[in-house]
Amino acid sequence: DTGVSQNPRHKITKRGQNVTFRCDPISEHNRLYWYRQTLGQGPEFLTYFQNEAQLEKSRLLSDRFSAERPKGSFSTLEIQRTEQGDSAMYLCASSLGEQEAFFGQGTRLTVV
Amino acid sequence: KQEVTQIPAALSVPEGENLVLNCSFTDSAIYNLQWFRQDPGKGLTSLLLIQSSQREQTSGRLNASLDKSSGRSTLYIAASQPGDSATYLCAVRGNTGNQFYFGTGTSLTVIP
Numbered sequence: 155d156t157g158v159s160q161n162p163r164h165k166i167t168k169r170g171q172n173v174t175f176r177c178d179p180i181s182e183h184n185r186l187y188w189y190r191q192t193l194g195q196g197p198e199f200l201t202y203f204q205n206e207a208q209l210e211k212s213r214l215l216s217d218r219f220s221a222e223r224p225k226g227s228f229s230t231l232e233i234q235r236t237e238q239g240d241s242a243m244y245l246c247a248s249s250l251g252e253q254e255a256f257f258g259q260g261t262r263l264t265v266v
Numbered sequence: 267k268q269e270v271t272q273i274p275a276a277l278s279v280p281e282g283e284n285l286v287l288n289c290s291f292t293d294s295a296i297y298n299l300q301w302f303r304q305d306p307g308k309g310l311t312s313l314l315l316i317q318s319s320q321r322e323q324t325s326g327r328l329n330a331s332l333d334k335s336s337g338r339s340t341l342y343i344a345a346s347q348p349g350d351s352a353t354y355l356c357a358v359r360g361n362t363g364n365q366f367y368f369g370t371g372t373s374l375t376v377i378p
Binding site: 158187189195196197198202209210243247253254257258259260262 | 311366370371
């Protein structure tokens with residue numbers, strides 16, 4: 155499968171715990187995006203990488219959120235000290251430059 | 267900031283009908299516009315990408331148009347089928363090319 159892969163698909167965690175999600179983009183894509191989607195809403199931009207450089211971060215990305223793309227390939231999104239308001243679907247996408255973006259299946263986070 | 271609106275929020279049609287989904291955006295300085303499909307609890311599947319210089323794109327029973335000056339795009343679905351039931355999202359990429367701005371989607375139900 156050469157699509158965008160996200161792991162895990164589902165994560166249930168207790169409030170205050172740290173969680174980390176992984177995204178493997180399409181191999182030749184230099185751009186990688188993280189979005190967050192809550193029920194009934196469209197996805198909201200979190201952050202974007204071009205190769206290994208994190209070039210833009212949304213104000214939604216509080217200090218508890220950190221993203222990395224260490225070798226310009228896969229990316230991780232970590233949330234520290236999770237809160238109930240962090241419960242959402244976290245979506246990763248990749249593209250070659252400004253061309254068509256492809257999304258993964260998402261990671262559904264539930265904070266209890 | 268780019269604002270994207272999709273109307274209607276929900277649509278229910280009998281199988282076989284042709285239908286039109288609407289997307290409007292406030293800033294006409296866009297790089298491209300992409301239509302996605304999202305099934306419940308799943309990620310986004312790319313349907314069509316229209317570059318800012320294009321007026322129309324077609325894929326099978328789907329046809330997307332773009333009128334950049336008026337800030338509008340439509341997605342036309344011909345001969346709808348129950349398998350078309352999903353939420354349809356439009357996403358606008360701004361001229362900086364860095365992120366997408368999504369609408370809240372149109373939830374489509376095709377009744378057999």
